[in-house]
Amino acid sequence: MSAYVIGAAMLPMGRYKNASYSGLAVPPLAAAIASSGITREEIGAVYCGHAFGGMLTGQRIVKELGIGGIPVVNVDNACSGGATAVQEAYRAVESGRVEVAVAIGVDKLTQFGGGTLPLVEEDPEVQIGMVMPALYAMRAHRYLHDRGATPADLAAVAVKARRHGSRNPYAQFRSETTIDEVLASRPIADPLTLFQCCPTGDGAAVVIIVSDAVRRRLGVPAIRVRASVLHSGKATAGFRDMLRPEITFDSARDAYEQAGIGAEDIDVVELHDAFTIAEVVYYEALGFARPGESLDFLRAEKATYGGEVVVNPSGGLLAKGHPVGASGVAQVVEIFWQLTGVAGPRQVENARFGLTHVTGGGISGLDHGSCAVHIFESVN
Structure with a gap:
């Protein structure tokens, strides 16, 4: 079954020292849902990629929009966490398990106060x-x-x-x-040198992935996952x-x-x-x-x-x-x-x-x- 991205939004990347993970992710989540034309009740699964958000990050985000009772899966895969969430959302739709899936990516690196990111000490x-x-x-x-x-x-x-x-x-x-x-x-x-290294900071992004039937019903701009x-x-x-x-x-x-x-x-x-x-x-x-x-x-x-x-x-x-x-x-x-x-x-x-x-x-x-x-x- 084909799957399509029909909604996408993100927060401007920057330093949001006083923001929570929910505070970072809720605005792009709400914007992506609104732009896609789906209702919150249509969402069949949510996948949240992060590296440093702690337990139940996805659940803490979606509850702010009244989303619950559906599978919410948190993905930790280092820098690939968000992309892994996208793949999980794609697979959920492509397999026919759900008609609408949401992928969230979020992290707040200002919590570390600067410097290189912490790695696993047992390595x-x-x-x-x-x-x-x-x-x-x-x-x-x-x-x-x-x-x-x-x-x-x-x-x-x-x-x-x-x-x-x-x-x-x-x-x-x-x-x-x-x-x-x-x-x-x-x-x-x-x-x-400094300008040759990516800056640390905070940010969040969201995409909505749906089946072909949902895409056709809504008639909104879309891209196909090939x-x-x-x-x-x-x-x-x-x-x-x-x-x-x-x-x-x-x-x-x-x-x-x-x-x-x-x-x-x-x-x-x-x-x-x-x-x-x-x-x-x-x-x-x-x-x-x-x-x-x-x-x-x-x-x-x-x-x-x-x-x-x-x-x-x-x-x-x-x-x-x-x-x-x-x-x-x-x-x-x-x-x-x-x-x-x-x-x-x-x-x-x-x-x-x-x-x-x-x-x-x-x-x-x-x-x-x-x-x-x-x-x-x-x-x-």
Whole structure:
């Protein structure tokens, strides 16, 4: 059975120190329901992705709108939590279990007061000091060495992200920057500087997924879910190629096969650019550039407007922000706006196919803990 996104909303990413998780998520939840045309009574299941919200986060959110008595499932899958909630909502509809499902993504990172996010202390790499900026810095050094890239090349990714984000009223950073400013920003983990790392903050996003019968009855703008893939990492002892993230290569391959299209068909993508180096590596993993050719792809500006595929028109995590559990749903919201033609000054013209990609968490011995790839098609 086909499934469609018919409603989408999000909170502008930022710092909401006095807000609760419910306070963050209820406004976009109410907005998504209203825009979709469904009633609260029609909702058959709710899936809530978060990383740091505590017990029963989803139930605490939906009760504020009088929603209860239905399955409410909380999903913790690190940065993939929101995207996992989207997949669970899709599967609930696609299988025929429910006609209407809701995916919520929400997190509040200001609760930690700044710094790197806490990781699980039992992990052996965490015990010796591993944090995510350090992991990506090692990946960046390998890229600079193997591909002949320069720090300015990585800085160009941040420049593009800020340029795209300047058009997005939901982005945390809405001003453009230059390569010199990126390189001169505070060092975080060599060669990565502050502007090459996604900002922490708070946010929430919601999408409504329905059956074809509901879509046709309501007659509202919609996008079809063409593929929904979720992989977990595989334990690997010893050497790992840091420039070939297997979990994303495999997830993308399966998503394209499920959708019946190829990377060349994608018009717009929201990918996991938690650090500048991540975006460049994922050009290859998602099939937009051949292995070993991502530097040429970047330098030729093929990942922006006028290029081969518009990558992160929202500004991505680098500009929009990365409230962990919210990000995977926020990516789908952006693709919904793009494929229904309401993205305003950042609209990708004639966009038909969109892709979202997010990876979750660092675990010793794994490339990543999880990876979710979704492909959507405009139907209007």
